[in-house]
Amino acid sequence: MSETPRLLRVLSGETLDRPPVWFMRQAGRSLPEYRELRSRAKDFIAFCFDPEMAAEATLQPMRRFPMDAAIVFADILLIPLALGQDVWFEAGEGPRLGALPAIGDLQDAIDGSTAKLANIGETLERVRAELEPERALIGFAGAPWTVATYMLEGRGSQREAARRYAYEHPEELDGLLDVLVEATARYLVMQARSGAQALKLFESWADNLAEDVFERIVIRPHARIVEKVRAAGVDTPFIGFPRSAGALVDNYAGAVPVQAVALDTQASAALGRRIQADGKAIQGALDNLLLLAGGPALDSRVDQLLEQWGSGPYIFNLGHGVMPDTPVQHIARVVERVTGKKAKAVAA
Numbered sequence: 001m002s003e004t005p006r007l008l009r010v011l012s013g014e015t016l017d018r019p020p021v022w023f024m025r026q027a028g029r030s031l032p033e034y035r036e037l038r039s040r041a042k043d044f045i046a047f048c049f050d051p052e053m054a055a056e057a058t059l060q061p062m063r064r065f066p067m068d069a070a071i072v073f074a075d076i077l078l079i080p081l082a083l084g085q086d087v088w089f090e091a092g093e094g095p096r097l098g099a100l101p102a103i104g105d106l107q108d109a110i111d112g113s114t115a116k117l118a119n120i121g122e123t124l125e126r127v128r129a130e131l132e133p134e135r136a137l138i139g140f141a142g143a144p145w146t147v148a149t150y151m152l153e154g155r156g157s158q159r160e161a162a163r164r165y166a167y168e169h170p171e172e173l174d175g176l177l178d179v180l181v182e183a184t185a186r187y188l189v190m191q192a193r194s195g196a197q198a199l200k201l202f203e204s205w206a207d208n209l210a211e212d213v214f215e216r217i218v219i220r221p222h223a224r225i226v227e228k229v230r231a232a233g234v235d236t237p238f239i240g241f242p243r244s245a246g247a248l249v250d251n252y253a254g255a256v257p258v259q260a261v262a263l264d265t266q267a268s269a270a271l272g273r274r275i276q277a278d279g280k281a282i283q284g285a286l287d288n289l290l291l292l293a294g295g296p297a298l299d300s301r302v303d304q305l306l307e308q309w310g311s312g313p314y315i316f317n318l319g320h321g322v323m324p325d326t327p328v329q330h331i332a333r334v335v336e337r338v339t340g341k342k343a344k345a346v347a348a
């Protein structure tokens, strides 16, 4: 009988002898074998839509490190692309998006959007077929507000224009968020039906929002996505990630029916324990810059996180994704400290 993945046991509320571990951006540029593979793709979008390459990228960290979970190699900006907005990635710069399509065109594009992302479903199927049964497979999407900020700004930004838009055009923003709630829910249902055993919602830009605005453009869309996924008959557990939400993480944890709240680097020990006491699991929150820096401070911080949150349902992760120039030895060292298992050398 295959062992239930540690990640899923924690998401069902169990406290384990040691937390499962995985890292955001564990695949990708920090691995030399990814850089070699990536060099063979036409561009990043083509890479994401190539199930063979994306499955290989997803599995690369799983061969090197004793991670307890894999996350599908995709990106949060595939939804705007599937809705008809131009999306491309400037080498060394990051994403760029074309003009925001008219809301009517976005609404009309919802029905066809999930089929346009079918290749991500094939990536999930390929990974599931190869991954050991005791290791979980995570699907994900960007949350509506975070994705909307890219659609409105046309790139990664300080999001001031997007936050002004929320005040100056509340109805238009609500219309855009409605489109994203529907398209994202359908995308996550497809991922679950393709093998994803947990679903993560990345609200990567949940900072600097007033409490009433946070309720309207973060909490409510997340709750609606979970409700829509459940209404489709999918009971796959959710991890919600309101990054940089600060004190409003408590609002989020109390209102959104996710099974785990992912915490960012600034989360206090007390915040995590409060959420665990309220019956949710937590995930996080090692500083990705400390993982990059290494040294004795890295080991002591890992021990501190295990100590402060290990007596409740806890998934060990970072506060944000692995930085591209993070030494693989640092990743191996942390994962060994959490699991007691050594990494494997891999020929690039």
Ligand SMILES: O=C(O)CCc1c2[nH]c(c1CC(=O)O)Cc1[nH]c(c(CC(=O)O)c1CCC(=O)O)Cc1[nH]c(c(CC(=O)O)c1CCC(=O)O)Cc1[nH]c(c(CCC(=O)O)c1CC(=O)O)C2
Pocket (backbone or CB within 6 Å): 023, 024, 025, 026, 027, 028, 029, 030, 038, 044, 057, 058, 071, 072, 073, 074, 075, 076, 077, 089, 093, 094, 095, 140, 155, 156, 157, 202, 204, 320, 321, 324
């Ligand atoms: O600057 C910005 O705001 C846009 C950032 C950006 C995005 N995709 C991007 C870039 C450029 C870059 O990373 O250099 C472009 C992007 N997305 C990804 C990669 C691979 C890598 O990090 O080296 C890359 C770089 C690709 C390359 O240059 O070869 C893949 C990706 N994006 C994402 C994920 C999910 C995860 O984080 O684990 C994953 C899968 C990682 C895995 O399978 O291990 C999610 C994602 N994409 C994105 C965001 C927005 C926020 C953020 O990145 O901080 C987020 C959510 C987040 O990380 O909080 C948008």
